[in-house]
Amino acid sequence: MANPARPLPTEPVPVTALKGVGPRLAERLQRLGIRTAEDVLLHLPTRYQDRTRLTPIARLQAGDEAQIEAEVVGSEVAGRSRRFLLCHVADGTGVLTLRFFHFSPAQQQWLCQTGARLRCFGEVRQGQTALEMIHPECRRIGTDAPPVTDRLTPVYPTTAGLQQFTLRNLAEQALAQLDEFSLLPEWLPSALRTPFQLPPIPEAVRLLHQPPADTALAELESGRHPARRRLAFEELLAHQLSLRRLRERMRRQAAPPLAGNGGLRRRLRERLPFSLTAAQQRVLEDIDADLSQPRPMLRLLQGDVGSGKTVVAAFAALQAVETGAQAALMAPTELLAEQHYRNFHHWLGELGVEVAWLTGRLVGKARRRLLERLAAGDIHIAVGTHALFQEDVAFAALALAIVDEQHRFGVHQRLALREKGRQGDSCPHQLIMTATPIPRTLAMSAYADLDTSVIDELPPGRLPVKTVVVPDNRREEVAARIRQACRSGRQAYWVCPLIEESEVLQCQAAAVTAERLTELLPELRIGLVHGRLPPNVKEAVMATFKRGEFDLLVATTVIEVGVDVPNASLMIIENAERLGLAQLHQLRGRVGRGAAASSCVLLYRPPLSDVAYRRLAVLRESCDGFEIARRDLELRGPGEVLGTRQTGEQTLRVADLLRDQDLLDAARYTADRLLRDHPTCVEPLIRRWIGSGARYGEV
Numbered sequence: 001m002a003n004p005a006r007p008l009p010t011e012p013v014p015v016t017a018l019k020g021v022g023p024r025l026a027e028r029l030q031r032l033g034i035r036t037a038e039d040v041l042l043h044l045p046t047r048y049q050d051r052t053r054l055t056p057i058a059r060l061q062a063g064d065e066a067q068i069e070a071e072v073v074g075s076e077v078a079g080r081s082r083r084f085l086l087c088h089v090a091d092g093t094g095v096l097t098l099r100f101f102h103f104s105p106a107q108q109q110w111l112c113q114t115g116a117r118l119r120c121f122g123e124v125r126q127g128q129t130a131l132e133m134i135h136p137e138c139r140r141i142g143t144d145a146p147p148v149t150d151r152l153t154p155v156y157p158t159t160a161g162l163q164q165f166t167l168r169n170l171a172e173q174a175l176a177q178l179d180e181f182s183l184l185p186e187w188l189p190s191a192l193r194t195p196f197q198l199p200p201i202p203e204a205v206r207l208l209h210q211p212p213a214d215t216a217l218a219e220l221e222s223g224r225h226p227a228r229r230r231l232a233f234e235e236l237l238a239h240q241l242s243l244r245r246l247r248e249r250m251r252r253q254a255a256p257p258l259a260g261n262g263g264l265r266r267r268l269r270e271r272l273p274f275s276l277t278a279a280q281q282r283v284l285e286d287i288d289a290d291l292s293q294p295r296p297m298l299r300l301l302q303g304d305v306g307s308g309k310t311v312v313a314a315f316a317a318l319q320a321v322e323t324g325a326q327a328a329l330m331a332p333t334e335l336l337a338e339q340h341y342r343n344f345h346h347w348l349g350e351l352g353v354e355v356a357w358l359t360g361r362l363v364g365k366a367r368r369r370l371l372e373r374l375a376a377g378d379i380h381i382a383v384g385t386h387a388l389f390q391e392d393v394a395f396a397a398l399a400l401a402i403v404d405e406q407h408r409f410g411v412h413q414r415l416a417l418r419e420k421g422r423q424g425d426s427c428p429h430q431l432i433m434t435a436t437p438i439p440r441t442l443a444m445s446a447y448a449d450l451d452t453s454v455i456d457e458l459p460p461g462r463l464p465v466k467t468v469v470v471p472d473n474r475r476e477e478v479a480a481r482i483r484q485a486c487r488s489g490r491q492a493y494w495v496c497p498l499i500e501e502s503e504v505l506q507c508q509a510a511a512v513t514a515e516r517l518t519e520l521l522p523e524l525r526i527g528l529v530h531g532r533l534p535p536n537v538k539e540a541v542m543a544t545f546k547r548g549e550f551d552l553l554v555a556t557t558v559i560e561v562g563v564d565v566p567n568a569s570l571m572i573i574e575n576a577e578r579l580g581l582a583q584l585h586q587l588r589g590r591v592g593r594g595a596a597a598s599s600c601v602l603l604y605r606p607p608l609s610d611v612a613y614r615r616l617a618v619l620r621e622s623c624d625g626f627e628i629a630r631r632d633l634e635l636r637g638p639g640e641v642l643g644t645r646q647t648g649e650q651t652l653r654v655a656d657l658l659r660d661q662d663l664l665d666a667a668r669y670t671a672d673r674l675l676r677d678h679p680t681c682v683e684p685l686i687r688r689w690i691g692s693g694a695r696y697g698e699v
Helices: 023-031 037-042 105-111 164-176 190-196 201-209 217-222 226-252 263-271 278-291 309-321 334-351 364-376 411-420 440-446 472-487 503-520 535-546 581-588 610-621 625-636 638-642 661-677 679-689 691-698
Strands: 047-049 065-078 084-090 095-100 117-126 131-134 137-141 153-155 298-303 326-330 355-358 381-384 398-404 429-434 451-455 466-471 491-495 526-529 552-555 568-573 599-604
Touching: 037 164, 037 201, 047 217, 065 095, 065 105, 084 105, 105 137, 153 164, 164 201, 190 661, 201 226, 226 661, 226 679, 263 309, 263 334, 278 298, 278 309, 278 429, 278 451, 298 309, 309 326, 309 334, 309 398, 309 429, 326 334, 334 355, 334 381, 334 535, 355 364, 398 411, 466 472, 466 610, 472 491, 472 503, 472 568, 472 599, 503 526, 503 552, 526 535, 568 581, 581 599, 581 610, 581 625, 599 610, 610 625, 661 679
Parallel strands: 095 131, 298 429, 298 451, 326 381, 326 398, 355 381, 398 429, 466 599, 491 552, 491 568, 526 552, 568 599
Antiparallel strands: 047 153, 065 084, 065 117, 084 095, 117 131, 117 137
């Protein structure tokens, strides 16, 4: 293997250095993330075709993928509104039709000349009168036909205007230069590869692009082949190294130590109408210790729905205020930001702590006055949405940034909030909260740069919410259930999720539902809340519901997080099959917050798909957020669970966190060894797999 202490390789070979790659092709390749010859080698096939043998036409069956060699015996152009080319070929054992819907006169003449000999590969289908192939890959051959390949043929992920033969040609060129230009230097010492039986990377890459005919096809396509595992391992290792390096970089930065005298926190504890759970106290000890240090806290706080993360955030913010500094809490929606603001104002206002709510809808003199007070330090805690990091917002001494439901923000938004508190080399502490429990598999990979605290205990007296799944043709039974709950003095929610990709249509659906329920349940007081209501109206409706002046609240998913009405004991969720597990679990968490037994009814429109059935079954079987998150990972994949598809965070190219989770411990161990014994190997591995995406981990 290459010496790990070798100097870094020269500049990457641009993909335009490969034969036939001009500006237009380079642009298409860039859509696939291919910018260098090295990227070509790491753009792996998703499946393979067996073109290592010729099949006689007589032995073909519909559904086969097969390769034939035959002579053209006739052709014709047919069809009226949609013209297509039919080419009839024979090999002495039978006749087959080749059908082309897209063709040019030149292709017709080249392909369908009677007597021409063709080698074709494609899927065999049953035509009207005989077997046929639609748009097979064909080439003309002479009497000295080349032998069939002795390797499986790769099929690559592609994009519009990019053909398979182009990608295969580029892969062959890059493989030819693999050794000559040292395109993929080996950065893993053999002593670290051997315990895990990992082949050298050039050997693994060659096999994946050009596997011998006897390679186990099922292993290749399932991602379990040792060659693919070798690349998956290195990618997971690179992510570990990137996050460790970012953590080291952050730890080397300064942050204001926030020891505080504990006075405000002691007074808050005395005034709270409830006692903190042992889990909350344990988490607060972690945060207290972190904030007291002169380096930035980087802590992820996980807690299931209703576990009491908000009050933990309030204690953390007070620790900053006690030292004369400021704190900011950013939430993803205005409704959740309002809820946090009301809680903070209620708990901390009597302590003389100035809490402000900064929303994008605050304009004119009121906004200018609030910003002046924030910049002067008169406001101790600012609560808001993304409005907190707008350009005209300045803090006097922001020392703690709290981000709630962090996966809902884009990475650049979270970086921007941190930059608001930077003063020279000093940056604010960070507390990242989520009520979407993250399975250990994901946390080990995606949050390796953060310390983690978990509130794994619900407040005393909380009962699990009973969940039932009901088809929507039983609405009258559900309405009767609402009537019964409200007659006993309880309240209920009826949630109308997103039906179309339009907030307007969503709100219309909620309004129509409210009208229908008013007709069906005339004796009940029914309120309506949705995202297009002005903030003051929304707040008034929620306050009215919380006071018990509405029996039933019809709402869109704006109530998903943050709403706390202990008297509400019944929730109906329409079109539940359209929502993910995490969102359903969050919505269900709006009930069961008091002492009464609570229920959640998941209404669905039959028939259910297999995935939707399994998703709803998980909710019926479990109230454990971590178990639900694990099952969500199995059903939807890591990109959905973490929200990375919306936020633009770095995604994995080869590894799969679910399939390759058994490699994570080995990757962590190897990361420790590399950082300690082979530090010169670290940067090349990060650059190979992550590149400029590494900065995202700083949030």
